[in-house]
Amino acid sequence: MIVTLSPDAPASTVEHLMSSAISLGLSARVLSYDDGAQVVGIDGSLSIDINQLPGVTTVQVKHKPYMLASREERAPSVVRVGNVRIGGAEPVIMAGPCVVEGRDELICAARAVKAAGATMLRGGAYKPRTSPYAFQGLGEDGLKHLAAAREATGLPVVTEVLEPEQVELVARYADMLQVGARNMQNYPLLRRVGAANKPVLLKRGFSATVDEWLMAAEYILAHGNPNVVLCERGIRGFDPAFRFNLDLNAVPLAKELSHLPVVVDPSHGTGVRSLVAPMSMAALASGADGLIIEVHPNPDLAKCDASQTISPAELATINRRGRALVAALAEDHTLFNLPIELEVILSA
Ligand code: PEP
């Protein structure tokens, strides 16, 4: 069951719910959101009259298995990363190289993506490469360069953490922790980022169902971290023309099922530079709260994923057109609300 509490609910209510659950052998989790609301998820039913407890707003008995990630008891969440809000009216654009290549190179890239409209900087210091012989990233030096680029531009930084033992180190430098597609079901890692005090970008595994993706998010929430952003980054298809198939069905579905914001990665989702701009527009039109895009001042020379990396000039076009698209969709209420005449016909 999902019990929602008002911000002024007394601690005794949470304690009562938790101890009642434990006495029945049920697992229970409490999650506190930044807006003060608290949700208690209990994997089963309690015999006490929950509605009588002070501060209880709603009690949901039947719900999805991802009780904390579910949309059933929560309005869409906004996740803050520094001064950036993910899930608000403005789309968030995270951009930067696939891998951090050096201090000066990264600062140059960060300045370029900022000038092109990006609001966050991406870049890998620890890379999950298919080949053990491929460049694995600069490690802690890469993290230091990311911090220097943040210092130079003011852009908050998102970067991947590969192993549970790395979480503390990466969290010391990054503003947001990325869990990559290959690690979506690495439960020790999910538990560890769940206990970290940093927002998490959870990429969808490339053969994971939407339900599995939301259950992975549930791990992070269940370990106490309410600040999770989902990222659709393409699933395995059969056509070698694309690296992955960007699954835009998953965007409105994830937003229907979960309160968590959803961003889209059209770089890995296509693997093809020329497809990044059109699929960015499609992603925003499907309801994505933002994009994460691989950008390099000289895309052909990118040390990793060059074929899907775009230039800052191309990012500037995506930024301009994307923001115009989102504003147009928000303004044109007739796109979402049926015209009165049609409503009358349908209800007759
Ligand atoms: C990345 O963002 O650089 C990356 C490796 O992504 P994914 O985990 O989606 O493959």
Ligand code: MN
């Ligand atoms: Mn990449």
